[in-house]
Amino acid sequence: MSGRPKLSDVAAAANVHPSTASRALDPALAGRLSPEVVERVRRAANQLGYSRNAIAASLRMQRSRMIGVIVPDLTNTMFPPMFRGIEDRLSADGYSAILANSDFRPAKEKAIIATYLDRRLDGLILASAHIEDAEQMDALARRVPVVLLNREIEKASVSAVVGDDRAGVTAMFAHLSGLGHRRIAHIAGPQDTSTGVARREAFLAAAREHGGEIDDRLIVMAETFSEQEGYRCARHLLEAGGKPTAILAANDWLAIGCLTAIEEAGLNCPGDISVSGFNDMPFADRVRPPLTTIRIPHYRMGFEAAAQLLDLIAAPTPQVSRTVMAPSLIVRQSTGPVSFD
Amino acid sequence: MSGRPKLSDVAAAANVHPSTASRALDPALAGRLSPEVVERVRRAANQLGYSRNAIAASLRMQRSRMIGVIVPDLTNTMFPPMFRGIEDRLSADGYSAILANSDFRPAKEKAIIATYLDRRLDGLILASAHIEDAEQMDALARRVPVVLLNREIEKASVSAVVGDDRAGVTAMFAHLSGLGHRRIAHIAGPQDTSTGVARREAFLAAAREHGGEIDDRLIVMAETFSEQEGYRCARHLLEAGGKPTAILAANDWLAIGCLTAIEEAGLNCPGDISVSGFNDMPFADRVRPPLTTIRIPHYRMGFEAAAQLLDLIAAPTPQVSRTVMAPSLIVRQSTGPVSFD
DNA sequence: AATGTTTGTGCAATCGAATGCGCAGTGCTA
DNA sequence: TAGCACTGCGCATTCGATTGCACAAACATT
Numbered sequence: 153m154s155g156r157p158k159l160s161d162v163a164a165a166a167n168v169h170p171s172t173a174s175r176a177l178d179p180a181l182a183g184r185l186s187p188e189v190v191e192r193v194r195r196a197a198n199q200l201g202y203s204r205n206a207i208a209a210s211l212r213m214q215r216s217r218m219i220g221v222i223v224p225d226l227t228n229t230m231f232p233p234m235f236r237g238i239e240d241r242l243s244a245d246g247y248s249a250i251l252a253n254s255d256f257r258p259a260k261e262k263a264i265i266a267t268y269l270d271r272r273l274d275g276l277i278l279a280s281a282h283i284e285d286a287e288q289m290d291a292l293a294r295r296v297p298v299v300l301l302n303r304e305i306e307k308a309s310v311s312a313v314v315g316d317d318r319a320g321v322t323a324m325f326a327h328l329s330g331l332g333h334r335r336i337a338h339i340a341g342p343q344d345t346s347t348g349v350a351r352r353e354a355f356l357a358a359a360r361e362h363g364g365e366i367d368d369r370l371i372v373m374a375e376t377f378s379e380q381e382g383y384r385c386a387r388h389l390l391e392a393g394g395k396p397t398a399i400l401a402a403n404d405w406l407a408i409g410c411l412t413a414i415e416e417a418g419l420n421c422p423g424d425i426s427v428s429g430f431n432d433m434p435f436a437d438r439v440r441p442p443l444t445t446i447r448i449p450h451y452r453m454g455f456e457a458a459a460q461l462l463d464l465i466a467a468p469t470p471q472v473s474r475t476v477m478a479p480s481l482i483v484r485q486s487t488g489p490v491s492f493d
Numbered sequence: 494m495s496g497r498p499k500l501s502d503v504a505a506a507a508n509v510h511p512s513t514a515s516r517a518l519d520p521a522l523a524g525r526l527s528p529e530v531v532e533r534v535r536r537a538a539n540q541l542g543y544s545r546n547a548i549a550a551s552l553r554m555q556r557s558r559m560i561g562v563i564v565p566d567l568t569n570t571m572f573p574p575m576f577r578g579i580e581d582r583l584s585a586d587g588y589s590a591i592l593a594n595s596d597f598r599p600a601k602e603k604a605i606i607a608t609y610l611d612r613r614l615d616g617l618i619l620a621s622a623h624i625e626d627a628e629q630m631d632a633l634a635r636r637v638p639v640v641l642l643n644r645e646i647e648k649a650s651v652s653a654v655v656g657d658d659r660a661g662v663t664a665m666f667a668h669l670s671g672l673g674h675r676r677i678a679h680i681a682g683p684q685d686t687s688t689g690v691a692r693r694e695a696f697l698a699a700a701r702e703h704g705g706e707i708d709d710r711l712i713v714m715a716e717t718f719s720e721q722e723g724y725r726c727a728r729h730l731l732e733a734g735g736k737p738t739a740i741l742a743a744n745d746w747l748a749i750g751c752l753t754a755i756e757e758a759g760l761n762c763p764g765d766i767s768v769s770g771f772n773d774m775p776f777a778d779r780v781r782p783p784l785t786t787i788r789i790p791h792y793r794m795g796f797e798a799a800a801q802l803l804d805l806i807a808a809p810t811p812q813v814s815r816t817v818m819a820p821s822l823i824v825r826q827s828t829g830p831v832s833f834d
Numbered sequence: 835a836a837t838g839t840t841t842g843t844g845c846a847a848t849c850g851a852a853t854g855c856g857c858a859g860t861g862c863t864a
Numbered sequence: 865t866a867g868c869a870c871t872g873c874g875c876a877t878t879c880g881a882t883t884g885c886a887c888a889a890a891c892a893t894t
Contacts, residue, residue, distance in 0.1 A: 160851090168873080169874045169875080170850090171853070171873075171874065171875080172873055174851065174853085175852090175853090175873090184872075185873080186872065203607070203610055204611050204851080205552075205611070205613060206611040206612040206613065207548060207552050207557060207613050207850080208552050208849070208851045208852090209852075210548045210851095211546075211548050211549050211851080211878095212850080212853085212878070212879050213851085213852070213879085214879070218591070218612075225577075226573045226576055226577055227573040227775075229775075231573075232567040232568040232573055235592070236566075236567055236568060236594060249591065251576070251592045252580060252584065252590070253577060267589065269544055270544050270545050270547040271547040271548065271589070272546060434568075434570075434776075435775075438749070438776065438780060439779060499881085500880065510845075511881075512843080512844065512846095512883070513843055513844075514881095519882090525842075526841095526842070526843080527842065530842080530843085545881080546879090546881070547881095548879090548880080549879070549880035550880080550881055551881095552850065552851095552880080553848070553880080554881085554882070555849070
């Protein structure tokens with residue numbers, strides 16, 4: 153820890169000036185030096201076990217090659233693959249990622265961002281965008297390159313990478329419709345989340361396009377994206393009048409709750425009622441029956457967000473971009489033809 | 494990005510020397526200054542929107558308040574809760590965590606460690622310890638505080654936090670034995686992983702203690718911790734002579750593979766044969782039948798590893814420690830009394 | 835009133851690497 | 865032989881915050 157050799161030690165050992173040693177160790181600049189000097193410096197560095205002090209370099213260069221990532225809760229299954237995508241892209245350019253969880257708490261998110269700004273990170277990827285105020289977000293984006301992931305903030309001019317919720321819901325609706333379903337219910341996600349809102353709106357649009365009028369009793373709002381809420385909402389649907397033949401849930405957890413409610417009611421899925429999820433989380437293929445769902449390319453979204461951020465950092469005049477990633481329909485066994493009985 | 498105010502700007506605005514401003518902004522040192530000066534400096538800092546440059550401070554202080562974390566693959570369900578534990582502990586002390594995946598590749602792990610050393614991180618938590626060479630690990634631990642998580646390296650003097658595999662297996666064996674099972678099989682994990690080995694040895698010890706001789710046909714080695722391998726090994730057990738009445742699998746995935754094989758063979762779990770897993774991963778309670786398993790306190794292991802590391806960093810003379818975390822038996826419906834027919 | 839003790843603040847060096855500028859030396863041309 | 869271009873490398877400064885030491889002023893002590 154103490155006797156760590158520094159650049160000037162290497163320079164002394166190689167009998168050159170520190171500046172010369174610096175250039176010799178930088179592949180881009182080594183060409184401007186005579187090959188023998190470069191070789192001599194390299195040899196000395198190896199022998200001393202020299203390793204560049206990235207902190208000193210960062211101070212001088214005004215750039216840390218570190219990116220801050222904030223997620224609401226890493227244990228939510230969508231984030232690990234996203235983070236892998238981020239890290240895979242960043243590490244290719246020699247960047248490292250600092251990761252923190254906001255726990256859905258705006259105050260915690262603010263505190264994390266403050267320490268990130270102190271640390272002079274080169275950019276931020278926010279999968280947890282609780283700064284819902286467009287102005288605050290703009291102010292942040294003016295200080296440091298920012299890319300939102302899986303979230304958007306209307307009217308803020310910040311780059312974002314999101315899944316195409318509308319396309320996913322539309323595809324699922326078409327799938328169910330193609331199986332003959334006419335009474336399709338929707339368990340909507342919390343309406344204070346962008347995905348909850350977007351999916352509900354997409355559902356309404358699809359329903360309008362496919363089949364005329366919409367029965368209000370077929371739309372239930374969940375308070376959270378949880379199994380319990382899925383269960384509660386499904387029971388509500390089953391007990392109310394105008395029973396649906398299919399339920400399009402706003403995410404996999406809600407759909408799993410549905411399955412429980414359906415089984416409990418002595419009904420069969422998909423025989424009596426079809427159920428679809430959203431996200432294709434791990435294990436979605438392992439529940440009974442395996443869940444028909446929409447796969448969101450989480451890894452690629454993370455990768456793309458990191459790519460956008462690196463572009464933003466490199467660009468002389470940063471351009472705000474909005475990238476929408478196409479989801480895909482995964483048909484398993486929780487959806488089937490409508491039964492007429 | 495450019496016109497970021499620095500300490501000297503704050504000092505100038507408050508009409509004091511930079512050193513005074515530095516002290517005024519440090520809660521621990523502000524007491525040595527007159528209250529009016531402190532107030533004046535604080536006001537100036539706020540007004541200018543000053544934020545401390547952590548990089549410059551790190552250079553001066555020779556400590557970055559950043560910790561490097563390496564996991565083999567974040568998408569493995571055990572790591573997200575571990576990381577949350579790590580981060581929760583670290584953030585309490587103002588530390589941030591840098592996270593990277595090694596993909597089980599020693600070369601990648603080495604490269605990550607090299608960049609971490611360049612960055613002068615204050616410590617490392619390695620959940621991916623592919624440096625199996627004790628000497629190399631010792632050398633690393635001599636340069637920077639290190640805590641191994643969920644892994645150990647024999648003969649290396651490095652701190653480690655691990656789950657108590659032996660206790661877990663013993664508890665599970667006792668549970669099965671208590672249900673009347675006498676022919677208990679073991680699907681062992683890969684023998685090039687420390688958990689695979691430890692659990693197999695614990696199984697053998699428990700079998701010896703509980704019931705005399707051990708039937709070699711009741712122990713099958715899996716090549717990987719995967720569902721397919723669990724399936725393969727279970728079929729092997731079912732087809733070979735001396736069919737078991739219970740299978741103690743080395744992890745949940747292997748156990749899930751067993752369930753598939755048992756169902757396929759027209760048998761019932763737990764009616765004909767009991768199955769137990771290990772890890773209590775998310776969804777272990779959602780398979781059919783819900784899995785009896787051993788819960789490893791992943792979050793607390795991460796938290797503890799971070800705590801150990803902080804101790805190591807603070808200690809004048811670091812002490813190597815080995816912390817074993819107690820698992821708990823989670824009884825669900827994949828295990829039941831032995832059937833005599 | 836003179837000396838001793840706090841208290842409050844400034845000075846200047848330090849951390850380690852990067853780099854614009856400029857100097858010395860070599861080789862070429864007129 | 866003077867003039868010029870070019871190559872190779874060193875000098876000194878910069879990045880921003882921290883801190884040991886020095887010193888002045890205010891206060892207490894005898």
